[in-house]
Amino acid sequence: MKKGFDNDLYIKLQSEKILERISKFDNKLYLEFGGKLFDDMHACRVLPGFESDAKCRILMTLKEQSEIIFVISGADLERNKIRADFGIPYGTDVLRLIDKLRGLGLQMNSVVVTQYLGQPAADKFIRKLNSHGLKTYIHHKTKGYPTEVDVIVSDEGYGANPYIETTRPLVVVTAPGPGSGKLATCLSQLYHEYKRGVRAGYAKFETFPIWNLPLRHPVNVAYEAATADLGDINMIDPYHFEAYGKMAVNYNRDVECFPIVRSILAKITGDESIYQSPTDMGVNMAGYGIVDDEAVRFAARQEIIRRYYKAVCDYKTGNCTQDTVERIRLLMNENKIAIDERAVVKPALEKAEASASAAVAIELEDGRFITGRSNKQMTACAGAVLNAVKALSNIEDDMLLLSPIVLAPIIQLKKDVLREDKVKLSLSDVLTALSICAATNPIAEKAMNMLVRLRGCDAHSSCILPEADQSFMRKLGINLTCEPEFGSKDLYGF
Numbered sequence: 001m002k003k004g005f006d007n008d009l010y011i012k013l014q015s016e017k018i019l020e021r022i023s024k025f026d027n028k029l030y031l032e033f034g035g036k037l038f039d040d041m042h043a044c045r046v047l048p049g050f051e052s053d054a055k056c057r058i059l060m061t062l063k064e065q066s067e068i069i070f071v072i073s074g075a076d077l078e079r080n081k082i083r084a085d086f087g088i089p090y091g092t093d094v095l096r097l098i099d100k101l102r103g104l105g106l107q108m109n110s111v112v113v114t115q116y117l118g119q120p121a122a123d124k125f126i127r128k129l130n131s132h133g134l135k136t137y138i139h140h141k142t143k144g145y146p147t148e149v150d151v152i153v154s155d156e157g158y159g160a161n162p163y164i165e166t167t168r169p170l171v172v173v174t175a176p177g178p179g180s181g182k183l184a185t186c187l188s189q190l191y192h193e194y195k196r197g198v199r200a201g202y203a204k205f206e207t208f209p210i211w212n213l214p215l216r217h218p219v220n221v222a223y224e225a226a227t228a229d230l231g232d233i234n235m236i237d238p239y240h241f242e243a244y245g246k247m248a249v250n251y252n253r254d255v256e257c258f259p260i261v262r263s264i265l266a267k268i269t270g271d272e273s274i275y276q277s278p279t280d281m282g283v284n285m286a287g288y289g290i291v292d293d294e295a296v297r298f299a300a301r302q303e304i305i306r307r308y309y310k311a312v313c314d315y316k317t318g319n320c321t322q323d324t325v326e327r328i329r330l331l332m333n334e335n336k337i338a339i340d341e342r343a344v345v346k347p348a349l350e351k352a353e354a355s356a357s358a359a360v361a362i363e364l365e366d367g368r369f370i371t372g373r374s375n376k377q378m379t380a381c382a383g384a385v386l387n388a389v390k391a392l393s394n395i396e397d398d399m400l401l402l403s404p405i406v407l408a409p410i411i412q413l414k415k416d417v418l419r420e421d422k423v424k425l426s427l428s429d430v431l432t433a434l435s436i437c438a439a440t441n442p443i444a445e446k447a448m449n450m451l452v453r454l455r456g457c458d459a460h461s462s463c464i465l466p467e468a469d470q471s472f473m474r475k476l477g478i479n480l481t482c483e484p485e486f487g488s489k490d491l492y493g494f
Helices: 007-023 041-046 054-061 074-078 090-103 120-131 182-195 218-226 238-244 252-269 293-316 322-334 345-355 380-393 404-417 427-438 442-448 467-475
Strands: 029-033 066-073 108-114 136-138 170-174 201-205 234-236 249-251 359-363 369-373 458-461 479-482
Touching: 007 029, 007 054, 007 201, 029 182, 041 218, 041 293, 066 074, 066 090, 066 182, 074 090, 074 108, 074 120, 090 108, 108 120, 108 182, 120 136, 170 182, 182 201, 182 252, 218 234, 218 293, 218 322, 234 238, 234 252, 238 252, 249 252, 293 322, 293 479, 345 359, 345 369, 345 458, 359 380, 369 380, 380 427, 380 442, 380 458, 380 467, 404 427, 427 442, 427 467, 467 479
Parallel strands: 029 170, 029 201, 066 108, 066 170, 108 136, 458 479
Antiparallel strands: 234 249, 359 369, 359 458
């Protein structure tokens, strides 16, 4: 994909902007940190050139000035909410992220469980954190929120929450996903800081929507598509336009809650002029990192189509409502985006029709389409990936990469030991076999070394793939979409 974003420039500008905002207060800023700290694959897809760890690298530049608070909702823990791009629960993702941040030498402060109502899952999570020596805090629902500002900003409201001791100028408050309680945690801390005589500040860091791009720019539309299940709608920030006479893009939830946030900030700080608009609260510099608008527009249109396919498959499997599908379909119609703009779809469907079986197509970096079909031995996904690495290695299509001597024990394990009903080799099985063969076969080794070149490639399946194959495609960095059709009549496995 053609590069459209300068990642190094973005990191430089963003770090400078955060430091500038810290300096406006008493060297103490609570930064509500939205989006993904690591693995921000949405940003990578819509801003080609954006690196998945860009936000973490920003924190690394501020390493000596910052510490991190993680926030997670008790309600999300109780319903075992899943992070879609990794297929893991929010609680597990918090643990994963803490491990990664510690590994980089970033300072972890604590974990806050918000919206706590005595949920058993929340209690279990807290016990687990405490057993590992992590500080944890509990925040209940804020009394009086959102209308009674005098109650919210009192010892009955934010004052009822425990104060979290911090020592550094920048306190990053982040979470595994939206609705976790980041804002309430920041404002609660601000209340306690002012009671202690510290003039701390609050700011918000969200990558999307990008405030200084046009409202209907495909990058901003892609954000709407990505949050269709939440009902987020991009809009011109009316408060910003009224205050400065300039257009700025924000989204409905920030605009709707700004009057109450401004009132709370004014009540805490005694200063009604800190921020004139929700855009003022932000420190996002992503728009200044775009160096090729045409490349970014193309990438964002592709992402909108991917989001549509994900929604129709989620609806088919009962994981979202028809409203989510209709919102994305409306966005596509409004912006004249057609499904056939996703070039990898057609070869996948043609292969499925010709072979009368499930099929997967992968578009390589040079524009070639490589396909694979389901057979008695392996899934269509496994076949397509094998064929793709063969093509990249210039290995003849009929050349066997996997030794039957290696495959036979895997099949026997699945059948006789694990007693699996289906012994067809998954993508994970096939790549494990390939890695074993690579130890003694230079041709297999050459093919295995090509796997990294599949990162960022597009793929499409003629049916909904088993979760195991979808998960491994994500790990390979392949942007997969599926037709909203089941691959079999079986109920289990999807």
